[in-house]
Amino acid sequence: MAGRGKLIAVLGDEDTVTGFLLGGVGELDKHRRPNFLVVEKETSLAEIEEAFRGFLSREDIGIILINQFIAEMIRHAIDAHNKSIPAVLEIPSKEHPYDASKDSILRRAKGMFTAEDLR
């Protein structure tokens, strides 16, 4: 499976997931396990976190796309992930534009420079 390339997982609102599935990223494997989760108003935080951790543990997933407002809900889980694969990409959603100051990767890069280091 690794030789054939990895999947792109999507965790987001209906429009984001629909768009990326139209693009051809969707997969239902033989156990009918999806590589996406449509987050609706009634989706609980536990479900989101479980889906995210499930994607992280899957070896066939290379990139996880997650709406930034959902990433904010499970920020602790995203900050704890420090492996290169799968890469976690925070993307905007219809109601919430992308804010670079909230992005985990950019916040880490910003944290490189402390006053002590620049002496």
Place this chain on the structure above:
Amino acid sequence: MAPAEDRGPTEICEELDQTILHLFDVLELLQTKRESFNSLVEQGWFSLSKSRYAMGNKCVSALQYGHQMKPLVRVDTRKKEEGQVEFHVVSEGADTSKPKVEKTATVEEIGPSDQVLRRRKGTGKTDAPIQPEEEISQPAEKSGKQDPLTWFGILVPQSLRQAQKTFQEGIRLTAEIASLQSEVETTRRRYRALLEEKRQISAKENVPEQL
């Protein structure tokens, strides 16, 4: 990379400067890619909304997703030095080698069940269930690779096709963004390591001065 003893503070400081400059270049590129990705996604949503207007509100929703999905795009990962990973989008479709292997696997699985059916041959209905199984498996493989556009109908509006194209372009950019993010992380780690090295060297140099 030269061993720590060979390098003086000047060399390390120069390398630190180079690393920071490289990081800024990568961050700038990342921001540019992010902006184009965000505008593509916005265009995609707009096209999806136009399709909803044309087809009806419930015709473009999660309820329409196919029952079988096979990815049409995958990402190829290549590990570079210092743990950096490069992502490349690979379109599926030309790859037909794997389904053949899966076919042979299903034939092997049928073997024992065939034996079980042979024991019941007295009923005279053994051939009937085997044939539909083969018939079902072939269309399933074909339909698994179907264009996601067909979930929403056969004659879909142009705006939905436009949305698909836009999101496909977006997917290509995600691989580039993921590669850049990995580069930012690697550069950050290299910077921290160099800074630590610099601290150790300056600590060694400061000790004799104090004595």
